Amino acid sequence: MGYSLHYYDLVLVCIAASLGTGAVIGYATPVPLPAAIIVLGLVAIAFIGHALFVNGPVDETKDLSEEVDLEEVPNVLSPLGSGSET
Numbered sequence: 331m332g333y334s335l336h337y338y339d340l341v342l343v344c345i346a347a348s349l350g351t352g353a354v355i356g357y358a359t360p361v362p363l364p365a366a367i368i369v370l371g372l373v374a375i376a377f378i379g380h381a382l383f384v385n386g387p388v389d390e391t392k393d394l395s396e397e398v399d400l401e402e403v404p405n406v407l408s409p410l411g412s413g414s415e416t
Contacts, residue, residue: 348373
């Protein structure tokens with residue numbers, strides 16, 4: 331069973347890479363560290379915004395209006411007890 335990279339995996343890598351690049355630039359160049367982190371932090375925010383609003387995690391807009399029955403919610407997320415409480 332192989333693993334393939336998906337869009338959101340790449341978004342997480344881009345966020346970490348932009349913040350890491352800001353740290354490297356801040357330490358290795360005369361650019362102040364806080365300025366480098368802030369500027370490349372804005373780049374990370376742009377990646378997050380694209381992942382949420384441009385290429386959102388739903389297939390269609392009508393998916394946002396569908397209600398989910400409580401039985402369809404995984405037990406991990408269910409507000410009801412799992413029955414194995416100690």
